[in-house]
Amino acid sequence: MSMNSCCHCEGAGEFFSDKRARRELKRYRKRGPDKSTRLLLKGLAERDLAGDSVLDIGGGVGTLQHELVELGATEVHSADASQAYLDASRVEAERRGYAHRASYTFGDFVEIAEQIPEVDVVTLDRVVCCYPDMPALVSGSASKARSVYGLVFPRQRWPVRMVIAVLNLLNVLKRSAFRVFIHRPDEIDSKIRSFGFERQYSAKTFVWQVAVYAR
Numbered sequence: 001m002s003m004n005s006c007c008h009c010e011g012a013g014e015f016f017s018d019k020r021a022r023r024e025l026k027r028y029r030k031r032g033p034d035k036s037t038r039l040l041l042k043g044l045a046e047r048d049l050a051g052d053s054v055l056d057i058g059g060g061v062g063t064l065q066h067e068l069v070e071l072g073a074t075e076v077h078s079a080d081a082s083q084a085y086l087d088a089s090r091v092e093a094e095r096r097g098y099a100h101r102a103s104y105t106f107g108d109f110v111e112i113a114e115q116i117p118e119v120d121v122v123t124l125d126r127v128v129c130c131y132p133d134m135p136a137l138v139s140g141s142a143s144k145a146r147s148v149y150g151l152v153f154p155r156q157r158w159p160v161r162m163v164i165a166v167l168n169l170l171n172v173l174k175r176s177a178f179r180v181f182i183h184r185p186d187e188i189d190s191k192i193r194s195f196g197f198e199r200q201y202s203a204k205t206f207v208w209q210v211a212v213y214a215r
Contacts, residue, residue: 021088025061028092033063036152036208037125041067043201043212044121044150049073052120057109057141058127062089068121069098076102079109079116113140124151126208129164134183135191142195149197150212154182160207185209 033041041064050072056065057079065076076098080086086104093099105112110133122145124137131137142149154160164180171178189199189211197213204210 017082018084018087021061021082021084025088025092028061028063033067036205036210037063037067039203039205039208039210040064040123040125040150040152040212041071043203043210044068044123044148045071046201046212047148047214049121052147053077053117054121054123055079055116055119055141055144057122057124057137058130059089059123059125060085062092064123064125065089065102066092066096068123069096069101073121074101075119077105077116077119078102079105079107079112081106081108110136110140113144116144118144118146120146121148121150123149124153126152128153128183128188129180130178132179132181134181134188138188138191139195142192142197145195145197146215148212148214149192149195150210151188152208152210153185153188154180154207155204155209156182156185157207163207 049068052073053075054068054073055077059065059078059080062078065078069076078086078089083106086106090099090104093102105115122141124141128134128137128151161182164182168179192213196215199211200214201212
């Protein structure tokens with residue numbers, strides 16, 4: 001792992017803290033998934049998920065995991081650079097009664113990918129923007145997907161770029177190593193397609209691009 005990658009992973013752990021995890025889990029229980037996540041779920045649900053295994057990378061409090069289990073997924077793997085988020089995801093899985101069918105791996109996904117099994121469905125909900133090396137993240141995650149690959153990433157719009165620039169500046173001022181990135185959509189698409197996937201579903205919000213690919 002490079003020094004930059006190490007620092008970024010540590011920064012993600014600090015940014016996605018216990019306090020933030022508790023707040024997001026409370027919000028999820030009250031309001032359900034955010035709009036972009038609902039759109040991703042809509043695209044994933046176009047396939048019969050009964051019996052599928054899922055790998056959710058950077059899954060936060062486990063929103064996608066919990067919802068995909070409700071849609072029929074039987075096995076869930078979560079990989080995250082924030083231990084606080086993994087813990088929150090596990091707590092909710094226990095509350096919902098499926099924790100015995102879930103596994104949780106802490107660390108930088110690119111570095112721990114060898115520990116993660118291949119699955120039917122791989123998801124990255126607002127995760128590509130949290131990682132500096134898009135090709136490595138997308139390649140490592142796409143190689144784990146047997147059938148479906150779904151993700152949400154920022155649109156290339158000037159208001160989005162402005163907000164991200166402000167957020168990164170605030171992190172610099174707070175001496176946090178965490179940064180947010182806007183990677184080119186055509187490069188993301190090309191990298192995913194190089195693993196034999198074709199886009200099956202696409203949707204947008206003001207900020208986010210949602211895409212689901214399948215073999």
